[in-house]
Amino acid sequence: MSRFAILLAGPIAPNSELREALAGRRVIAADGGIEHVGALGLCPELWIGDFDSAPSELPSALRGLSIPRETFPRDKDRTDGELAIDAAKARGGRDLLLVGALGGRSDHAFSHLVIALREAEAGLTIELFDGIERALPLRPGWQDVPAAPGAQFSLLKFSDLKGLSIEGARFPLTRVDVPFASILTQSNEATGSIRIGVEGGRAVLLLQADPTRR
The missing domain is CATH 3.40.50.10240 (Thiamin pyrophosphokinase, catalytic domain)
Structure with missing residues:
Protein backbone atom coordinates (compact mmCIF):
# COMPACT_ATOMS: atom_id res chain seq x y z
CA MET A 1 0.00 0.00 0.00
CA GLU A 133 -4.47 23.68 9.31
CA ARG A 134 -3.89 21.87 6.04
CA ALA A 135 -0.92 22.66 3.78
CA LEU A 136 -0.76 21.54 0.15
CA PRO A 137 2.16 22.20 -2.21
CA LEU A 138 0.91 23.67 -5.48
CA ARG A 139 2.08 22.31 -8.82
CA PRO A 140 1.80 23.94 -12.24
CA GLY A 141 -1.73 23.43 -13.52
CA TRP A 142 -5.04 23.32 -11.68
CA GLN A 143 -5.83 21.82 -8.28
CA ASP A 144 -9.28 21.34 -6.75
CA VAL A 145 -9.28 21.54 -2.95
CA PRO A 146 -12.35 20.73 -0.80
CA ALA A 147 -13.08 23.56 1.65
CA ALA A 148 -15.89 24.56 3.95
CA PRO A 149 -17.63 27.87 3.13
CA GLY A 150 -16.00 30.58 5.19
CA ALA A 151 -12.72 28.70 5.68
CA GLN A 152 -9.73 31.04 5.74
CA PHE A 153 -6.78 30.32 3.47
CA SER A 154 -3.55 31.86 2.22
CA LEU A 155 -0.96 31.03 -0.40
CA LEU A 156 2.54 31.03 1.04
CA LYS A 157 4.93 31.93 -1.77
CA PHE A 158 8.45 30.61 -2.10
CA SER A 159 9.11 32.45 -5.38
CA ASP A 160 7.40 34.78 -7.81
CA LEU A 161 4.18 33.24 -9.14
CA LYS A 162 3.19 33.34 -12.77
CA GLY A 163 -0.41 33.16 -13.97
CA LEU A 164 -2.11 32.58 -10.61
CA SER A 165 -5.87 31.94 -10.72
CA ILE A 166 -8.15 31.39 -7.71
CA GLU A 167 -11.79 30.32 -7.97
CA GLY A 168 -14.30 29.59 -5.22
CA ALA A 169 -13.05 32.42 -3.00
CA ARG A 170 -14.15 35.79 -1.71
CA PHE A 171 -11.21 37.35 -3.56
CA PRO A 172 -10.78 35.51 -6.88
CA LEU A 173 -7.88 36.02 -9.26
CA THR A 174 -7.45 35.30 -12.95
CA ARG A 175 -3.97 34.68 -14.36
CA VAL A 176 -2.23 37.26 -12.18
CA ASP A 177 1.56 37.42 -11.90
CA VAL A 178 2.38 37.84 -8.19
CA PRO A 179 5.91 38.84 -7.11
CA PHE A 180 7.45 37.09 -4.13
CA ALA A 181 7.36 40.26 -2.00
CA SER A 182 3.62 40.79 -2.49
CA ILE A 183 1.12 39.86 0.23
CA LEU A 184 -1.78 39.71 -2.24
CA THR A 185 -2.23 35.99 -1.59
CA GLN A 186 -2.69 36.29 2.19
CA SER A 187 -6.00 35.97 4.08
CA ASN A 188 -8.62 34.87 1.58
CA GLU A 189 -11.92 33.12 2.32
CA ALA A 190 -13.41 30.08 0.64
CA THR A 191 -16.99 30.21 -0.62
CA GLY A 192 -16.92 26.43 -1.05
CA SER A 193 -14.41 24.16 -2.72
CA ILE A 194 -11.39 26.09 -4.01
CA ARG A 195 -9.85 25.78 -7.46
CA ILE A 196 -6.32 27.10 -7.87
CA GLY A 197 -4.29 27.33 -11.07
CA VAL A 198 -0.68 28.40 -11.35
CA GLU A 199 1.47 28.53 -14.47
CA GLY A 200 4.82 28.80 -12.73
CA GLY A 201 6.51 29.30 -9.37
CA ARG A 202 6.49 27.68 -5.94
CA ALA A 203 3.74 28.09 -3.35
CA VAL A 204 1.90 26.22 -0.62
CA LEU A 205 -1.82 26.52 0.08
CA LEU A 206 -2.45 26.93 3.81
CA LEU A 207 -6.12 26.19 4.59
CA GLN A 208 -7.92 26.27 7.92
CA ALA A 209 -9.75 23.05 8.76
CA ASP A 210 -13.54 22.88 8.93
CA PRO A 211 -14.33 24.51 12.32
CA THR A 212 -17.47 22.37 12.71
CA ARG A 213 -15.31 19.23 12.92
CA ARG A 214 -12.71 20.35 15.42
Whole structure:
Protein backbone atom coordinates (compact mmCIF):
# COMPACT_ATOMS: atom_id res chain seq x y z
CA MET A 1 0.00 0.00 0.00
CA SER A 2 1.39 3.38 -1.03
CA ARG A 3 -0.46 5.66 1.43
CA PHE A 4 1.55 6.58 4.54
CA ALA A 5 1.24 8.92 7.49
CA ILE A 6 4.36 10.40 9.06
CA LEU A 7 3.94 11.41 12.72
CA LEU A 8 6.07 14.43 13.62
CA ALA A 9 6.49 16.12 16.99
CA GLY A 10 4.48 19.32 16.38
CA PRO A 11 1.11 19.95 18.06
CA ILE A 12 -2.05 18.34 16.70
CA ALA A 13 -5.82 18.43 17.27
CA PRO A 14 -6.91 14.76 17.24
CA ASN A 15 -10.37 15.49 15.84
CA SER A 16 -12.64 13.59 13.46
CA GLU A 17 -11.24 15.36 10.38
CA LEU A 18 -7.68 14.32 11.20
CA ARG A 19 -8.73 10.77 12.04
CA GLU A 20 -10.57 10.54 8.72
CA ALA A 21 -7.45 11.74 6.86
CA LEU A 22 -5.39 9.04 8.61
CA ALA A 23 -7.79 6.18 7.91
CA GLY A 24 -6.22 3.35 5.91
CA ARG A 25 -2.67 4.73 6.00
CA ARG A 26 0.44 2.91 7.11
CA VAL A 27 2.18 4.85 9.90
CA ILE A 28 5.80 5.79 10.61
CA ALA A 29 6.68 7.84 13.71
CA ALA A 30 9.60 10.26 13.60
CA ASP A 31 11.25 10.79 16.99
CA GLY A 32 8.85 12.68 19.31
CA GLY A 33 5.97 12.11 16.90
CA ILE A 34 5.46 8.79 18.72
CA GLU A 35 3.65 10.79 21.43
CA HIS A 36 0.61 11.21 19.12
CA VAL A 37 -0.21 7.51 18.80
CA GLY A 38 -2.45 7.33 21.87
CA ALA A 39 -4.63 10.32 20.95
CA LEU A 40 -4.99 9.08 17.37
CA GLY A 41 -5.36 5.38 18.10
CA LEU A 42 -2.47 4.40 15.82
CA CYS A 43 0.24 1.75 15.85
CA PRO A 44 3.32 2.65 13.77
CA GLU A 45 5.22 0.04 11.81
CA LEU A 46 8.48 1.95 12.41
CA TRP A 47 9.89 4.45 14.92
CA ILE A 48 12.81 6.38 13.45
CA GLY A 49 15.10 9.30 14.32
CA ASP A 50 17.91 10.42 16.60
CA PHE A 51 15.55 10.29 19.61
CA ASP A 52 16.73 13.59 21.09
CA SER A 53 13.13 14.66 21.75
CA ALA A 54 11.46 11.27 22.15
CA PRO A 55 10.36 9.58 25.38
CA SER A 56 12.72 6.97 26.73
CA GLU A 57 9.97 4.34 26.52
CA LEU A 58 7.07 3.65 24.21
CA PRO A 59 3.83 5.45 25.11
CA SER A 60 1.47 3.41 27.29
CA ALA A 61 -0.80 2.72 24.29
CA LEU A 62 2.03 0.72 22.70
CA ARG A 63 3.44 -1.03 25.78
CA GLY A 64 4.02 -4.70 25.19
CA LEU A 65 4.16 -4.29 21.42
CA SER A 66 7.29 -4.80 19.34
CA ILE A 67 7.78 -1.63 17.27
CA PRO A 68 10.87 -1.73 15.01
CA ARG A 69 13.21 1.16 15.76
CA GLU A 70 15.91 2.77 13.60
CA THR A 71 18.34 5.04 15.42
CA PHE A 72 20.49 7.72 13.77
CA PRO A 73 23.17 9.98 15.28
CA ARG A 74 22.09 13.42 16.47
CA ASP A 75 24.71 15.08 14.25
CA LYS A 76 23.37 14.35 10.78
CA ASP A 77 22.50 16.21 7.58
CA ARG A 78 18.82 15.15 7.40
CA THR A 79 15.93 15.84 9.73
CA ASP A 80 14.02 13.07 11.47
CA GLY A 81 11.09 13.92 9.20
CA GLU A 82 13.26 13.40 6.11
CA LEU A 83 14.42 10.06 7.46
CA ALA A 84 10.80 9.01 7.99
CA ILE A 85 9.83 10.14 4.49
CA ASP A 86 12.75 8.20 3.01
CA ALA A 87 11.65 5.12 4.98
CA ALA A 88 8.09 5.47 3.66
CA LYS A 89 9.34 5.81 0.07
CA ALA A 90 11.55 2.75 0.50
CA ARG A 91 8.40 0.85 1.48
CA GLY A 92 6.54 2.00 -1.63
CA GLY A 93 5.05 5.22 -0.25
CA ARG A 94 3.79 7.60 -2.94
CA ASP A 95 1.03 9.41 -1.03
CA LEU A 96 2.22 10.94 2.26
CA LEU A 97 0.38 12.78 5.03
CA LEU A 98 2.66 14.66 7.45
CA VAL A 99 0.96 14.99 10.84
CA GLY A 100 2.38 17.39 13.43
CA ALA A 101 4.42 19.25 10.81
CA LEU A 102 2.85 22.67 11.49
CA GLY A 103 2.81 24.77 14.65
CA GLY A 104 5.43 24.39 17.35
CA ARG A 105 8.88 25.67 16.35
CA SER A 106 8.71 27.99 13.35
CA ASP A 107 11.98 26.71 11.87
CA HIS A 108 10.66 23.15 11.96
CA ALA A 109 7.39 24.17 10.30
CA PHE A 110 9.30 26.07 7.60
CA SER A 111 11.56 23.10 6.90
CA HIS A 112 8.55 20.80 6.57
CA LEU A 113 6.98 23.15 3.99
CA VAL A 114 10.22 23.21 2.00
CA ILE A 115 10.48 19.41 2.17
CA ALA A 116 6.87 19.07 1.02
CA LEU A 117 7.53 21.32 -2.00
CA ARG A 118 10.64 19.32 -2.86
CA GLU A 119 8.89 15.96 -2.61
CA ALA A 120 5.88 17.19 -4.61
CA GLU A 121 8.20 18.35 -7.38
CA ALA A 122 9.77 14.88 -7.34
CA GLY A 123 6.34 13.37 -8.02
CA LEU A 124 4.97 12.45 -4.59
CA THR A 125 1.47 13.31 -3.42
CA ILE A 126 2.10 15.04 -0.10
CA GLU A 127 0.02 16.99 2.39
CA LEU A 128 0.57 18.46 5.86
CA PHE A 129 -2.34 18.33 8.31
CA ASP A 130 -2.59 18.69 12.07
CA GLY A 131 -6.37 18.86 12.49
CA ILE A 132 -6.26 22.67 12.51
CA GLU A 133 -4.47 23.68 9.31
CA ARG A 134 -3.89 21.87 6.04
CA ALA A 135 -0.92 22.66 3.78
CA LEU A 136 -0.76 21.54 0.15
CA PRO A 137 2.16 22.20 -2.21
CA LEU A 138 0.91 23.67 -5.48
CA ARG A 139 2.08 22.31 -8.82
CA PRO A 140 1.80 23.94 -12.24
CA GLY A 141 -1.73 23.43 -13.52
CA TRP A 142 -5.04 23.32 -11.68
CA GLN A 143 -5.83 21.82 -8.28
CA ASP A 144 -9.28 21.34 -6.75
CA VAL A 145 -9.28 21.54 -2.95
CA PRO A 146 -12.35 20.73 -0.80
CA ALA A 147 -13.08 23.56 1.65
CA ALA A 148 -15.89 24.56 3.95
CA PRO A 149 -17.63 27.87 3.13
CA GLY A 150 -16.00 30.58 5.19
CA ALA A 151 -12.72 28.70 5.68
CA GLN A 152 -9.73 31.04 5.74
CA PHE A 153 -6.78 30.32 3.47
CA SER A 154 -3.55 31.86 2.22
CA LEU A 155 -0.96 31.03 -0.40
CA LEU A 156 2.54 31.03 1.04
CA LYS A 157 4.93 31.93 -1.77
CA PHE A 158 8.45 30.61 -2.10
CA SER A 159 9.11 32.45 -5.38
CA ASP A 160 7.40 34.78 -7.81
CA LEU A 161 4.18 33.24 -9.14
CA LYS A 162 3.19 33.34 -12.77
CA GLY A 163 -0.41 33.16 -13.97
CA LEU A 164 -2.11 32.58 -10.61
CA SER A 165 -5.87 31.94 -10.72
CA ILE A 166 -8.15 31.39 -7.71
CA GLU A 167 -11.79 30.32 -7.97
CA GLY A 168 -14.30 29.59 -5.22
CA ALA A 169 -13.05 32.42 -3.00
CA ARG A 170 -14.15 35.79 -1.71
CA PHE A 171 -11.21 37.35 -3.56
CA PRO A 172 -10.78 35.51 -6.88
CA LEU A 173 -7.88 36.02 -9.26
CA THR A 174 -7.45 35.30 -12.95
CA ARG A 175 -3.97 34.68 -14.36
CA VAL A 176 -2.23 37.26 -12.18
CA ASP A 177 1.56 37.42 -11.90
CA VAL A 178 2.38 37.84 -8.19
CA PRO A 179 5.91 38.84 -7.11
CA PHE A 180 7.45 37.09 -4.13
CA ALA A 181 7.36 40.26 -2.00
CA SER A 182 3.62 40.79 -2.49
CA ILE A 183 1.12 39.86 0.23
CA LEU A 184 -1.78 39.71 -2.24
CA THR A 185 -2.23 35.99 -1.59
CA GLN A 186 -2.69 36.29 2.19
CA SER A 187 -6.00 35.97 4.08
CA ASN A 188 -8.62 34.87 1.58
CA GLU A 189 -11.92 33.12 2.32
CA ALA A 190 -13.41 30.08 0.64
CA THR A 191 -16.99 30.21 -0.62
CA GLY A 192 -16.92 26.43 -1.05
CA SER A 193 -14.41 24.16 -2.72
CA ILE A 194 -11.39 26.09 -4.01
CA ARG A 195 -9.85 25.78 -7.46
CA ILE A 196 -6.32 27.10 -7.87
CA GLY A 197 -4.29 27.33 -11.07
CA VAL A 198 -0.68 28.40 -11.35
CA GLU A 199 1.47 28.53 -14.47
CA GLY A 200 4.82 28.80 -12.73
CA GLY A 201 6.51 29.30 -9.37
CA ARG A 202 6.49 27.68 -5.94
CA ALA A 203 3.74 28.09 -3.35
CA VAL A 204 1.90 26.22 -0.62
CA LEU A 205 -1.82 26.52 0.08
CA LEU A 206 -2.45 26.93 3.81
CA LEU A 207 -6.12 26.19 4.59
CA GLN A 208 -7.92 26.27 7.92
CA ALA A 209 -9.75 23.05 8.76
CA ASP A 210 -13.54 22.88 8.93
CA PRO A 211 -14.33 24.51 12.32
CA THR A 212 -17.47 22.37 12.71
CA ARG A 213 -15.31 19.23 12.92
CA ARG A 214 -12.71 20.35 15.42
